[in-house]
Amino acid sequence: FRGEVDKYTWVDxxxxxxxxxxxxxxxxxxxxVREKIQKLREDIWNFYAAHLREWAERCEARLPVVPxxxxxxxxxxxxxxxxxxxxxxxxxHLRQAGMQSVFHYLPLHLSK
Incomplete structure (x- = not known):
């Protein structure tokens, strides 16, 4: 966020x-208000999981699995x-639709 490193590439x-x-x-x-915040986050997460399931199967994409x-x-x-x-x-596609998405967590061995 401060521009010190690119994404999650801190290796110091x-x-x-x-x-x-x-x-x-x-x-x-x-x-x-933690419980209220968590409930809202859970509801949004479950909405995505339910509504993206068929799309993910068609695209061979993987969605989160929570045991x-x-x-x-x-x-x-x-x-x-x-x-x-x-x-x-x-x-x-998401950017063109006005939706933010980011690429996270490069493996540490690839971050140099």
Missing amino acids: LGSSYAPSDILAAYLLAQLE HYTDQAYHMFYVLMKTGEDRDRLMA
Whole structure:
């Protein structure tokens, strides 16, 4: 976000980030309504999962699988496309439709 590295390619020693007072106050307010926020995120995530299932089968794309014995944060809904070219076409299509999509998490061994 600050332009120090491209995406998730940080391969240096870790850092310590203490939040500012204003950020801590903002986060505290979110913690107070955590259940409401999580429920909204879960509803959106489930909407995507239900409405993209048939499309994913046709495109040979993979949608997230959450084992029944786990909980999740619902912070991100991802789609794994069959090829990088398919991914790039999907991202271009979403961009043209005014929807943001990002490519996440390069393997550490490929990030240099």
